[in-house]
Amino acid sequence: xxxFARVTIIGLGLIGSSVARAVQAQMPTVRLTGHDASPEVxxxxxxxxxxxxxxxTAGAAVVDADLVIFCVPVGAMAAxxxxxxxxxxxxxxxxxxxxxxxxxxxxLRGALPxxxxxxxxxxxxxxxxxxxxxxxxxxxxxxCIVTPPEGADPTATERVAEFxxxxxxxxxxxxxxxxxxxxxxxxxxxxxxxYTIVGTASDMEExxxxxxxxxxxxxxxxxxxxxxxxxxxxxxxxxxxKDAVLExxxxxxxxxxALQRAIRWGDGDTLFDLFTRTRAIRxxxxxxxxxxxxxxxxxxx
Amino acid sequence: xxxFARVTIIGLGLIGSSVARAVQAQMPTVRLTGHDASPEVxxxxxxxxxxxxxxxTAGAAVVDADLVIFCVPVGAMAAxxxxxxxxxxxxxxxxxxxxxxxxxxxxLRGALPxxxxxxxxxxxxxxxxxxxxxxxxxxxxxxCIVTPPEGADPTATERVAEFxxxxxxxxxxxxxxxxxxxxxxxxxxxxxxxYTIVGTASDMEExxxxxxxxxxxxxxxxxxxxxxxxxxxxxxxxxxxKDAVLExxxxxxxxxxALQRAIRWGDGDTLFDLFTRTRAIRxxxxxxxxxxxxxxxxxxx
Numbered sequence: 001x002x003x004f005a006r007v008t009i010i011g012l013g014l015i016g017s018s019v020a021r022a023v024q025a026q027m028p029t030v031r032l033t034g035h036d037a038s039p040e041v042x043x044x045x046x047x048x049x050x051x052x053x054x055x056x057t058a059g060a061a062v063v064d065a066d067l068v069i070f071c072v073p074v075g076a077m078a079a080x081x082x083x084x085x086x087x088x089x090x091x092x093x094x095x096x097x098x099x100x101x102x103x104x105x106x107x108l109r110g111a112l113p114x115x116x117x118x119x120x121x122x123x124x125x126x127x128x129x130x131x132x133x134x135x136x137x138x139x140x141x142x143x144c145i146v147t148p149p150e151g152a153d154p155t156a157t158e159r160v161a162e163f164x165x166x167x168x169x170x171x172x173x174x175x176x177x178x179x180x181x182x183x184x185x186x187x188x189x190x191x192x193x194x195y196t197i198v199g200t201a202s203d204m205e206e207x208x209x210x211x212x213x214x215x216x217x218x219x220x221x222x223x224x225x226x227x228x229x230x231x232x233x234x235x236x237x238x239x240x241x242k243d244a245v246l247e248x249x250x251x252x253x254x255x256x257x258a259l260q261r262a263i264r265w266g267d268g269d270t271l272f273d274l275f276t277r278t279r280a281i282r283x284x285x286x287x288x289x290x291x292x293x294x295x296x297x298x299x300x301x
Numbered sequence: 302x303x304x305f306a307r308v309t310i311i312g313l314g315l316i317g318s319s320v321a322r323a324v325q326a327q328m329p330t331v332r333l334t335g336h337d338a339s340p341e342v343x344x345x346x347x348x349x350x351x352x353x354x355x356x357x358t359a360g361a362a363v364v365d366a367d368l369v370i371f372c373v374p375v376g377a378m379a380a381x382x383x384x385x386x387x388x389x390x391x392x393x394x395x396x397x398x399x400x401x402x403x404x405x406x407x408x409l410r411g412a413l414p415x416x417x418x419x420x421x422x423x424x425x426x427x428x429x430x431x432x433x434x435x436x437x438x439x440x441x442x443x444x445c446i447v448t449p450p451e452g453a454d455p456t457a458t459e460r461v462a463e464f465x466x467x468x469x470x471x472x473x474x475x476x477x478x479x480x481x482x483x484x485x486x487x488x489x490x491x492x493x494x495x496y497t498i499v500g501t502a503s504d505m506e507e508x509x510x511x512x513x514x515x516x517x518x519x520x521x522x523x524x525x526x527x528x529x530x531x532x533x534x535x536x537x538x539x540x541x542x543k544d545a546v547l548e549x550x551x552x553x554x555x556x557x558x559a560l561q562r563a564i565r566w567g568d569g570d571t572l573f574d575l576f577t578r579t580r581a582i583r584x585x586x587x588x589x590x591x592x593x594x595x596x597x598x599x600x601x602x
Contacts, residue, residue: 075569099519123519126596127583137602142518172515182512185502187519194520196560197494198579200553201486211483213585214473217443218400218424218488219495219527221592226520228583231576235569242564249561252501253554259497260550263543268376268536275532278499282428282529284514291522295427297598301438 002027003162004093008065010058010080012036012045014125014230015097016071017134020050022167025136035061036131037072037080044131059087067163070096070108075236077104081111088115093156095120099183099233101147101176103240109149116153118160120146121179122169123187127228140168141289147176184244189252191234192245194226303328304463305394309366311359311381313337313346315426315531316398317372318435321351323468326437336362337432338373338381345432360388368464371397371409376537378405382412389416394457396421400484400534402448402477404541410450417454419461421447422480423470424488428529441469442590448477485545490553492535493546495527 007023009016012034023030034051035058036042045054055061062068062084072080077096088094094115098104101119108117124142126133144164148157161171174182201212201220212220238245262270286293308324310317313335324331335352336359337343346355356362363369363385373381378397389395395416399405402420409418425443427434445465449458462472475483502513502521513521539546563571587594 123516128596133596135602140602143516145516178507182508182516183519185505185508186513186516186521189502190498190520190524192560192564193494193498193557194523195576195579196557197491197553198582199575200549200556201490202578202582203556204486204549204552207483207486209582209585212487213582213589213591215424215444215446215483215487216586216591218484219491220487221586222495222523222527223491224579224583224586224592225598226523227576227579229576229580231573231580234576235572238564238572239567239569242567246561246564248501248505249557249564251505252498253557255501255504256494256497256550256554259493260547263493263539263547266540266543268540271536271539272532274500275496275528275530275535277503278496278525278528279530279532281499281503281510281514282525284510285517285522285525288514290514290517291525292600295429295434297526297600299593299598301436301441 002030003159003166004030004067006031006033006064006066008033008035008061008068009051009071010035010061010068010084011071012041012054012131013071014129014133015122017045017048017050017131018136018138019069019071019097019167021134021136022139024050026166026168033061033065041131048131050134058083062092063087063089065089065092068092068094070094070098073233073236074098074100074104074240078107078111081108085112088112090114092116093118093160095160097122099187099237100241101179105147105149105176116156118146118148118152118156119176120144120160120164121183122164127225129230137168139164142169144169144171145179146171146173147179148173149176180241180244184241184248188237188241188245189248191226191229192238192249193252194223195234197223198227303331304460304467305331305368307332307334307366307368309334309336309362309369310352310372311336311362311369311385312372313342313355313432314372315430315434316423318346318349318351318432319437319439320370320372320398320468322435322437323440325351327467327469334362334366342432349432351435359384363393364388364390366390366393369393369395371395371399374534374537375399375401375405375541379408379412382409386413389413391415393417394419394461396461398423400488400538401542402480406448406450406477417457419447419449419453419457420477421445421461421465422484423465428526430531438469440465443470445470445472446480447472447474448480449474450477481542481545485542485549489538489542489546490549492527492530493539493550494553495524496535498524499528
């Protein structure tokens with residue numbers, strides 16, 4: 001049995017358009033409606049055809065939905081939710097795909113106080129953005145974290161979980177606050193660091209930007225992929241998961257200072273011990289199917 | 302005309318064994334001799350067969366060489382060079398593949414004061430180590446930086462450059478000191494940051510290591526590849542390019558503090574501006590053929 005029959009996606013960028021494509025591929029009888037605030041994106045979405053219908057207003061998109069998924073930057077959730085408040089059916093479930101969950105829950109609850117809200121976060125993506133960047137297999141074998149608020153209806157939670165399993169994801173349920181701390185470590189801090197180092201490297205007086213680009217295969221290029229992620233999405237993530245990000249950043253800075261001291265004092269053992277420990281983490285990630293075992297991410301040589 | 306007829310490789314790990322395989326593939330008439338300090342590595346090298354001969358001593362490996370390439374960690378260069386001092390032919394050219402060039406030049410000159418020394422650094426590699434990890438196409442389309450010391454014989458420099466071009470690399474010539482600053486930015490700092498963040502993430506009390514591994518696809522896993530690089534090699538790089546690394550680290554820390562402040566004060570514009578700028582750098586790297594244009598490094602989805 002399908003968990004939902006009429007799904008509405010608000011926001012048709014990389015993630016929204018991937019959800020749409022995955023629904024078309026995995027649950028072809030589901031009626032799919034889409035909306036995006038941008039007229040250009042709506043036009044592209046209609047041309048590509050990953051929804052049965054793309055509406056010009058958010059309200060029109062939700063009138064007969066049994067699941068509404070917000071796929072907009074986390075800072076845009078409150079305004080997007082307010083736009084559907086008058087048209088949302090009483091029995092529809094509202095969900096989202098945002099990278100911070102406490103702030104999104106607050107935003108959705110504020111705009112839709114009577115709705116059944118079951119936030120979720122598929123831990124998947126690429127550095128590209130927009131309706132052309134999505135693809136149907138993005139969620140295959142990836143985790144989707146469902147974060148029901150306290151007291152949420154278990155049936156509603158299970159329907160959202162089943163929806164993601166149908167798209168190929170493995171589902172984990174987590175408290176929103178804990179989600180935000182886990183993702184601060186595994187996603188938000190790495191993005192912040194990548195953005196920083198790419199900024200630092202491109203802004204040196206002695207080493208030119210063209211040299212940085214030319215010799216980027218020494219390691220730097222790996223960081224530029226993450227640092228090419230959507231600027232609006234990531235600005236919003238940092239502002240909406242501020243406390244956890246700042247706390248993880250503080251730990252990182254302390255560890256960096258310790259390494260800096262080890263280098264300054266020529267303490268090779270400290271460096272060697274850390275570098276041996278980190279190598280083992282990589283092995284675990286590959287063993288658990290969370291990354292490609294091929295050297296260099298399988299890049300062509 | 303071949304730049305060299307009898308090539309000796311000291312150190313048969315990822316890079317040394319890749320050089321050997323590339324020579325076999327591209328210059329099959331060259332006589333290749335190898336040596337490694339480890340008996341196990343010598344045994345593997347003989348079994349794989351990427352050298353015509355693998356000798357038990359370094360001295361025996363160089364007796365008739367016209368090019369000797371040290372492919373050992375930069376901290377091991379001085380000792381490795383000392384081992385061949387008595388057997389090195391007077392007209393042989395000595396080179397290496399180390400990631401720091403001023404320290405290597407000093408080490409090789411100290412041990413081999415009368416030799417013709419033309420250091421080089423192929424900006425290529427993977428996170429794997431050892432004689433089984435090498436492959437013949439590792440240097441195809443990658444840069445190799447040749448760093449002749451002041452007053453070096455231009456013919457010797459050109460022969461080393463031609464050797465690398467034959468292996469598929471593009472060659473750039475650079476002053477050793479400038480090399481060390483460029484690589485501190487494009488390679489050493491990225492490795493240091495990756496090692497640090499992987500250490501930080503695996504050492505949290507509230508977020509377990511198994512959660513970090515499970516949800517690593519949010520960005521963290523990208524860093525674990527670099528942080529899986531050879532511990533000995535990288536310990537030596539940081540200790541041997543200390544000044545440049547510490548200087549770049551200082552710049553990075555300043556930039557990180559500025560971003561931290563922007564997050565704390567909710568300054569979204571500063572974040573957005575940086576994230577837009579870094580996205581452009583990624584585009585340049587792809588346009589210049591220094592990384593794969595496929596999303597997510599071309600990982601399978």
